[in-house]
Each structure stands twice: as structure tokens, then as C-alpha cells.
Amino acid sequence: MPELPIPSYDDILAASDRISGYAHITPVLTSRTINEFTGGEIYFKCENFQRAGAFKFRGACNSVFSLTDEEAAKGVATHSSGNHGQALALAARLRGIPAYIVMPENSPRVKVNAVKGYGAEVTFCESNQQARESTLHKIVEKSGATFIHPYDHFNVIAGQGTCALELLNQQQDLDAVFAPVGGGGLLSGTSITAKERPDAVMVFGAEPEKADDAYQSLKSGTLQRFDTTQTIADGLRTTLSERTFAIIQNYTDDIFTVGEQEIVDAMRLIWERMKIIIEPSCSVPVAALLNGRFDCSGKKIGVILTGGNVDLDHLPWQ
Amino acid sequence: MPELPIPSYDDILAASDRISGYAHITPVLTSRTINEFTGGEIYFKCENFQRAGAFKFRGACNSVFSLTDEEAAKGVATHSSGNHGQALALAARLRGIPAYIVMPENSPRVKVNAVKGYGAEVTFCESNQQARESTLHKIVEKSGATFIHPYDHFNVIAGQGTCALELLNQQQDLDAVFAPVGGGGLLSGTSITAKERPDAVMVFGAEPEKADDAYQSLKSGTLQRFDTTQTIADGLRTTLSERTFAIIQNYTDDIFTVGEQEIVDAMRLIWERMKIIIEPSCSVPVAALLNGRFDCSGKKIGVILTGGNVDLDHLPWQ
Secondary structure: OOOOOOOOHHHHHHHHHEEEOOOOOOEEEEOOOHHEEEEEEEEEEEEEOOHHHHHHHHHHHHHHHHOOHHHHHEEEEEEOOOHHHHHHHHHHHHHOEEEEEEEEEOOHHHHHHHHHHHEEEEEEEOOOHHHHHHHHHHHHHOOOOOOOOOOHHHHHHHHHHHHHHHHHHHOOOOOOOEEEEOOOOHHHHHHHHHHOOOOOEEEEEEEEEEHHHHHHHHHOOOOOOOOOOOOOHHHOOOOOOOHHHHHHHHHHOOEEEOOHHHHHHHHHHHHHHHOEOOOHHHHHHHHHHHOOOOOOOEEEEEEEEEEOEEEOOOOOOO | OOOOOOOOOOHHHHHHHHHEEOOOOOOOOOOOEEEHHHOEEEEOOOOOOOHHHHHHHHHHHHHHOOHHHHHHOOOOOEEEEHHHHHHHHHHHHHHOOOOOEEEEEOOOOOHHHHHHHHHOOOEOOOOOOHHHHHHHHHHHHOOOEEEEEOOOOHHHHHHHHHHHHHHHHHOOOOEEEEEEEEOOHHHHHHHHHHHHHOOOEEEEEEHHHHOHHHHHHHHHHHOOOOOOOOOOOOOOOOOOOOHHHHHHHHOOEEEEEEEEHHHHHHHHHHHHHHHEEHHHHHHHHHHHHHOOOOOOOOOOOEEEOEEEOOOOOOOOOO
16 A cells, blocks of 8 residues: 655645735634643643634645645535534635535534535435445546645644644643544644744543544554544544554554543533633643543643534533 | 712723633624624623622622621622522632522522522522512611612622623724613613713613513603513513613614513524523513614624523523
8 A cells, every 4th residue: 555645844834924925823822720630831722712712724725725726616524423524615715716515414503504505515425434435436526626635634634733734833832742542633744833943842632532543643653543422522423544543653642532421521520610712622632631541740731622613502411 | 859879981990900810701792693683783792601600799899899898798799590690609709708698489400500600698588679678788787788789779880891801802893882781780780881971872671572671661751660570581571760760761763672482582593593592681672673673774783792601401492
């Protein structure tokens, strides 16, 4: 198998330049309470305030604005039941090109409306991976649109790497950066940024115990693939790709896992004490820090809060 | 009746200096969506990120740190079922003095725990105004503590005025500032700041239709007092005092009222689009702007988001 291209730190710098003016520079917040609870100084990079509500906009935006004019004219396409679909739809609108989003027919109405609200064309399919891929394939065949994979994509990974870049520029004395891991796009970009900078820092992933494919892959040294719908952290149900696994194996210091109740408790703590809305997926690294998976004492730690798109009618503690 | 002392702009500047280092300088956030919906540029002053979760900390802190050492040694006291109790408890802890908080026996456990968590002594009473006042009176008699009224208090009003001061320094070209009105402490301080600055701006209050005593007082020219528990905006159920009414009559440009459903819808919109947690009371001015009570087009408007202390088990849209 040929080696898959992997973004360099320079590619991440270029991505940062490319998305500048489109993506928000999101704030970094702190909480006395959470510092007391963990014993460290925790710096939260608030991608829940990013456009379209999640860090996914960075990768989508970098991908859309990396296309040639000829490619761009035919549009972009993806399958997504989550934040990547909204992010790609918004990025396409900003470039003024078509976006084709394949969504499972049981997607929450609020997500479908958000994608449509950005002007994308939504095609529904059955709720399984095969239906998603075959539906997408037909659309790409017909339109000539470029498929932008949610995470197994050079420009998406480079775009996601801009988040840690921004964080490390905003708070220059961090000892480590934590990110959740689902398909591994964010953790890959974060890891490249963290390790390829002149002032390299430690980088850790956090994953639900019930979807611990990345943890198992890292420990066993071979890619473990098992999709699950069991964890409440719905953004982290996907598995690594060959490419994101290779990057994480090479660059990431370790991955920690946490239980479902720890995830819900950490999410609620952030809501109650920081007064910000984060998705369950965001709270996975927070849960790892709150529950002693990593000794924070005396350390300055960046945590990427990945998104804030939550169904307010169905909260996990209800 | 003797005239009640009213803080000047200089008193507010002094308060700002006094609480500096204790109170957070809270961020000012914007939202494309809300700008689109209103036609104006709305600048949200995020007091939901203030210490103890609400602007109330400003007035409490200014009051506590205005005491002489002799007064302070005897502590401070108040009755509160809401944010003022937490704020005063925290301010007292920061000065290292006792705080005595009278709370209705049916207060939510989360609020009681928050007050106790700051080290205050809680005394429960029956849930009516007379019981609150007589219980407080006994405590003050016995301890010699200084009663810090939630809003009818010179130093509290001066402290609340620091919020608009900060906002007008952070965003210097505002046309108007909006604040909710309950007892009128915040709107009084905001109005003095807005009108006494060299670059005076318009200042408006917003109130639930179901607790529109300030609106009725302003329209009739005489103080109307009627407590109500009917509105979901629980921070705005109290009525103006003679002092806050006099200030509002003198300085505030107008008061707008909104319905209960408008309040809930505005609150949910802020949660969904801005990813921040605000109390129902905060969304009253937002509801006024979203529902055309004031023509925002082409204007830059500051809105004070007063607090973020919400019972996450009981959300108003559930």
C-alpha cells in the first residue's frame, strides 16, 4: 500500500493563513473551580464558539479553499450526520460553490435544517455506512463534486491542526495539549502541530471506554476498527483511518479512556461552572483530567473543547 | 422624606477601582445570527461569566470592600433566594469576614450549597417577605453585621454601574445599552454610567409583562409596587425601591416589556447560537430586541447578560 500523504507543520501554517478571515479566532477560557479540582492550570480552547459550532469548520474551510477554481465550480460533497456536514455547507457557501451533503434519514431535524440553512443540497439515505457511501458515490459521479472526507483527508487534518496552533500562540507556556479522538482528524492535526513546533509540547488523546478503538490500536500497534453507537459522545463513535492511525502512532504521547458517567458529569460541570455549552464529545478530555488519568499538578494544560451543537431537548443527565 | 443618597459617576469609577482584582473583566461577545435577526450590531456583556455567576458580585464586592475594618469585622448580612446571596458570601470570603445569609426554606438545594460553599452562615426562614425581614433583623441585632440590601443600597448600585462602565470602555461606539430591570439596582447603575459619561449613550430597561412594575411606574410617574412570582424570569420578580425609581425616572430613556414565550425563545436562541448559558432574566432585553420593541437597524447596542445560574434539571422549554 502506498504511503498516504500526511500534512507537515508548514501545511498547517498554510492552512491557518488560508482560513484566516473565515474562521473565528476562538477564545481561551479558564475556570478556578476546574483548576482546583484538577490541581493544574487548564486552558480551554473554545471551539464550541467556532463558526457552525465546532472545530470541524477549520478542516472543511481549508479543504474548500484549497480547491482550484475548476474543482470548486463543481462543488464539494460528503456524508455526515454531524458537525462536518454543517461545516462543509458553510465553507462552500463562503466560497459560493455547491455543497452536497448525504445525511441518514433519521438525522435530527435541527441538524438537517442547519445544513439546509447554509444552502447545501441534502440527500437522505438509509442509516448505515454502505448506504451513505453508495449515495455519496452517485452524487460525486453525477456532479463531479470533490469528496471531502470528515477526517481521512490531507486538507482536513491540516485545517484541524490550526486549532492547536492558535491555542499554543494564545497561551505560550503550555506543557501539554489534550483533544478527544473519534476518527482522529483533530488529534492528528493537533499532534503534528504540538510535536513539529520548535517548542514541542506533549499531546494526549481522550476517548470513551465504549469506543476505545484508538486506545486499543495504539496499545496493540495495529489498527483496530469497530464502529459503535454505545457512547453518549456521539462525535467519537467513528474509528481511525490508516492515515490518522499512522499520525497518532508517530506523534501522540498517549490516549486515556473514560467511562460514560464520567463524561456526563464532566459535561455538566463545565455547563454549571463555566456557563458554556459543550457537546458530550468535548467533555471526554475534561473527564480524563478530572478523574486523575493524568497528573496535572503544577502543569499548564490546553484542552480543545471541540463543539457546542447539542440537542437542548435531550440532555444526557435527564 | 429625606432624599436618598444616589451614586455619582465618580462613585462608580471608585467602585470599579475597588473591585478590580476581585471581579472578572467579563468578555463582550457578538453573534452573526442575532445581528441578522435584529438588523443591528449587538454586543453582549457576559456577566454570566462573572464570579459567582452573575453581575451581583460587583455590587456585593463594592459594598464589602467599602466597609471600615471595624464594620467589616462584624460581617455582612442579607436575605436572598438568588444570586445576591452567593455574591455577598463570596465577597465576604474574599475579605475574610463573616456573611449571614437568610434564605427561604424552599430555596433550591444547589443555591443553598453554593452559599454555604463560600463559607457563609445560612439561616432558613419561611418563604415570605415578612419572615425574611424579621429573621434578618434578629441576625443583624445579634451580630452587628451590616445589612447589604440586594439593590436598594448606595454601594450596590455603584458596583452594578461598573458593568456598563467596563462595557462602554470595551466597545466605545455604542448607541445604547440595555439591561433587565427587577429591583432596579443594575438599571440604576447602568443609567448613571450611561448618562453621566462625557460620551453619554441611550439606556433602556426591559421587563417581563408579568412583572412590569418598573414600566408602570415610569409611565404613571409614581412608584408601583407589586411583587409577583408569575414570570419565569425569577431574577426580575422584585419591585423598584424609592431610590432606584428616582434614578430610573431621571436617567433611563425607556422601558420595554416582553411576554413569557418571547423570554423563553430568546433564552433558547442564545443557548443554541452563542453556546453560552444564560438565565431567563438575561434574555428579557434580548427578547425586546428580537421582537422589534426597539428599532436596532444600523445601531450598535450593548446588552448586559446578567447571569448564568440555571437549574439544569428544570429548563423552561421542557
